[in-house]
Amino acid sequence: MILVLLGPPGAGKGTQGERLAERLGIPKIATGDVLRAAVRDRTPLGLEAKAAMDRGDLVPDDVILGIMKDALGSPEAARGAILDGVVRTVPQAEGLDRALAELGRSLDGVLLFDVPDEELVRRLSGRTVCESCQTPYTGREPGTRCDKCGGVLVRRKDDEPEAVRNRLRNYHVQTAPVIEWYRSNGARLSTIDAVGTLDEVLDRVQKSLE
Numbered sequence: 001m002i003l004v005l006l007g008p009p010g011a012g013k014g015t016q017g018e019r020l021a022e023r024l025g026i027p028k029i030a031t032g033d034v035l036r037a038a039v040r041d042r043t044p045l046g047l048e049a050k051a052a053m054d055r056g057d058l059v060p061d062d063v064i065l066g067i068m069k070d071a072l073g074s075p076e077a078a079r080g081a082i083l084d085g086v087v088r089t090v091p092q093a094e095g096l097d098r099a100l101a102e103l104g105r106s107l108d109g110v111l112l113f114d115v116p117d118e119e120l121v122r123r124l125s126g127r128t129v130c131e132s133c134q135t136p137y138t139g140r141e142p143g144t145r146c147d148k149c150g151g152v153l154v155r156r157k158d159d160e161p162e163a164v165r166n167r168l169r170n171y172h173v174q175t176a177p178v179i180e181w182y183r184s185n186g187a188r189l190s191t192i193d194a195v196g197t198l199d200e201v202l203d204r205v206q207k208s209l210e
């Protein structure tokens with residue numbers, strides 16, 4: 001099963017993507033996580049992406065298409081994958097279609113996480129993430145430890161107010177057209193009300209997949 005998770009920053013794509021991946025027994029592929037690991041390890045990819053990410057801008061499509069192809073072609077993704085934030089522009093949606101066709105596979109569904117902007121700002125202003133495994137937390141101080149892996153919790157640079165405003169602007173301008181693209185290309189697109197407890201949202205996701 002190949003699923004695309006779409007939605008604005010802070011909508012819960014990472015949180016629910018992880019839980020869904022566990023339930024379905026397939027990996028979650030998140031371009032944001034891949035890029036942050038590259039920045040942390042100071043690889044050429046990380047050096048190229050860092051400035052754009054810190055500002056809350058998108059990194060270039062060709063960089064994302066390279067990550068996407070590598071990840072989809074890996075043995076871990078042979079049974080399927082949850083694609084978290086992997087598609088944010090129309091050229092990326094087209095590139096994913098081409099990459100899947102080359103692998104003899106196709107997209108099973110697109111889940112659009114819907115959350116009002118004021119709730120997104122509230123979530124991101126209180127978020128810390130584990131530096132090692134990227135698990136997000138709400139209401140936990142930087143410097144405390146991750147429950148999952150013991151890593152240190154940090155604030156993301158792009159969760160500063162100016163970068164959050166920029167990410168939301170970019171979402172509405174660059175990513176929102178992807179929704180229409182999927183609709184007009186016959187994808188199975190479900191809009192998930194992503195306000196509620198984590199279990200309520202996951203239940204809605206599961207119902208939409210039945």
Ligand code: AP5
Pocket residue numbers: 007008009010011012013014015016030031032033035052053054056057058059060064084085086087088089092123124126127128136137138158167194195196197198201
């Ligand atoms: P990325 O890391 O993907 O950032 P994002 O899309 O902005 O999404 P977030 O990680 O901020 O939010 P999320 O929806 O995963 O929410 P989360 O589960 O954490 O990308 C970072 C950057 O990388 C981009 O800005 C760009 O520069 C670059 N990039 C990545 N992919 C790219 C691409 N394809 N093209 C170009 N550039 C790309 O939840 C948020 C918070 O809310 C957490 O604290 C969580 O605990 C909490 N929460 C979750 N669910 C709930 C709930 N139901 N109720 C209350 N709180 C909740």
